[in-house]
Amino acid sequence: MRYLITTCLILIVTLATAQDVSLALQKEPPMSAAQKAVHxxxxxxxxxxxxANSNKRYAQDRVPQxxxxxxxxxxAWKGEKIHTQVAVWAAKDMTIDVAVNDLEAQNGARIAKESIDYGFVGYVMTDEFRNGCGYRKPEDFDSSLVADVISSNRQPAKLSGGxxxxxxxxxTVPPAAKAGYYTGTLTVKADKAYDLKLVVxxxxxxxxxxxEWAFHLDLWQHPAAVARVHHVPLWSDAHFNLMRKYxxxxxxxxxxxITASIVNEPWGHQTYDDYPGLIKWKKKKDGSWNFDYSLFDKYIAFxxxxxxxxxxxCYSMVPWKVAFQYYDENSGKDTVFTGKIGSDAYNAFWAPMLKDFTAHLKQKGWFEKTAIAMDERPMEAMQSVIRLLKGIDKDWKIALAGEYHTxxxxxxxxxxxxxxxxxxxSILKERELQHKLSTWYTCCTEKYPNGFTFSPPAEHVWIGWYTAAKNMNGYLRWAYNSWVQQPLMDSRFRTWPAGDTYQVYPGPQSSIRFEKLIEGIQDFEKINILKKEYRQNGQTEKLRQLEAVLKTFEIPRLEKESAEQMVVDAKRFINE
Structure with a gap:
C-alpha cells in the first residue's frame, strides 16, 4: 500500500508545484521543471x-538547503519524547532503509534501541489559508505536496532520483535513565551505509x-471515520479493535x-463521514420515553x-442544525424534532431524557466527569440550555467552546x-480556585498558530508555550481523526484549510504536526514543574527569567516572527 501511495504522489507532483506552503515566511518561490533538473x-x-531540522518540512522534489x-x-528530561529528522536526497533511484542501535553512556548506562522509533515521512496534497472557513474550490487555492505523515511501516522505502x-x-527517554550523555549510531542504508552519530x-x-500531565488536551474523536477507512462495520468487534490503536x-x-455524541449529527453533516449518536431514543405509544444506553456505555468504557x-x-443539546432524531412507535419510523431551542416544546422534549440520563450516569459512576458540551452557539440558546440543565440537577457540568461571554x-x-x-x-484566578477548566482552541478561522498540513511544525510546539504563558489549562482542536476521502494522499477538504479535520493518519500513523503538539505539551509540563520548584526554593531570578520569556508568547508576533525561532530561544530556559 505504501508503494502504491508513493507512486500516486509522484504522479501528482507533475500537476502541482511541490513546495513548502507554510506561511509566507517559509514559502519557496516557484521553480520550473528545467530549473529543478539543473539543480x-x-x-x-x-x-x-x-x-535535518525537525521544525521544517522539506519539499519532495527540491534539493534541500x-x-x-x-x-x-x-x-531531554527523563521520561521525555524527543525528535530529530534525517533527510536523504539523491540523483538516482534506490531503496533506503534505517537501522538503530542502543545509545550508551560512559558509565555503562543504556537507552535501548527499542526506545528509538523512526518512520519514513510521506507527502500529502495541501493548500493554503487565504479565506479560512467556508466552501472552497481546489482550483482557487495554491495546492502542493507537503511532508507530514510519518509511516508506521518499517519496510524499506523506494526513493526516485530527483x-x-x-x-x-x-x-523516548526511560524515566529511570541516569543523567548524562548517551551516544549511538543511526545507520541509513542507501547506495552504501551512512553512519550518523546520535547523542542525547x-x-x-x-x-x-x-x-499524569496537567495539560488538558482535547482532540475530538470521530469513531465512524475509523470504520470507513478500514472497511469494517460500524461498532463491530473489528471496529473496536481497530479504534484501540488510535x-x-x-x-x-x-x-x-472523550467525545461522546448523544444525538445523531451534532455538527450537521459538516464532516466527510456522518457522526452517529451513541444513544437510541424511542418514544413509546403511551407517550413515555425509552433510552437505550447500551452503545454509549460500551463506547465510554472502551x-x-x-x-x-x-x-x-456530550454533544450536543445545541447542535449546528436543530434536528433531533428518535424512533416513534406510533408512526413506526424514525422521526425528527425541530423545535426552537429554549421553547416549551424543546424543554418538554429534552427534560425526560436529561432526567433519565442523569440517573444513568450516576448509576455508572460517571456523572461527576460528564458535561453537556456546546460548540460556538448563540447566547440565547446557550442560556436556555443552562437553565434547563440546572433545573434538572444543579450539579450538571457544562462545557463550552466559543467566544468569551461574561x-x-x-x-x-x-x-x-x-x-x-x-x-x-482575575477571572482565570477565580476559576482556578473553583477548580474550573480554562482552555483555548483554534479552528479554520485562525491563520496562526494552527495545525493545518501547511502550518509551520513549530506552531504546534508554540501552542504549549502560549497555554503556559496565558495560565490556561489546555487546548482543544477539531479533530483528531475526522478524515477526508483519501487522507493519505490529499488533506484538502471542501470547506476548510487542508489538514483542519485531522492530526493523525489511518494506520494509525502519526504526523509531524502531532509529534510537535506532544513536544509543546511536554514543554508546558516542564514550565509548570520549574515554576513550582522556583517558587518553593526561592529562586526568584530563575522565575523572573522564565516569566519574562513566557510574556513574549503573543499571537500577533507570529505575523512577522517564526514560531520556530521563538520556541528554540525559549527552550534553553527549561533545558538547563
Missing part, C-alpha cells in the same frame, strides 16, 4: 544523507507520564476527553480502557475560548 544535476555527489550534518545532539525522503526519528544529553529532571496513541499524547478517562463531553462564564465548568479572545486575569 539536481549540480549535486556534488549522487546521494546525500544528513540530519541543508548544511551536511553527521551528528546531532539533543537534550526526490527527497525525510525520516522522522523519535527517542539526559538532564537530571523527570517528566511524569502522559496520564485511542491509545491519543492517550499517550495526554488526551483527557475509551476509558485506553487511558482517556478524565472527562466525558454573562455565562460562571455557569461554565469547562470553558474553552477561541484564540482571538482572552480570559481576564
Amino acid at each position: 539536481w544535476k549540480a549535486l556534488d555527489k549522487a546521494v546525500h544523507v544528513s540530519f 541543508i548544511a551536511q550534518k553527521n551528528a546531532d545532539t539533543m537534550i 526526490y527527497v525522503q525525510p525520516v522522522w526519528v523519535s527517542i 544529553k539526559v538532564l537530571d529532571r523527570t517528566l511524569p507520564p502522559p496520564s 485511542y491509545t496513541m491519543l492517550a499517550n499524547a495526554g488526551q483527557k476527553y 475509551v476509558m480502557s485506553t487511558g482517556i478517562n478524565e472527562r466525558i463531553n 454573562a455565562i462564564e460562571k455557569d461554565i465548568d469547562d470553558y474553552c475560548i477561541a484564540s482571538a479572545h482572552q480570559f481576564p486575569d
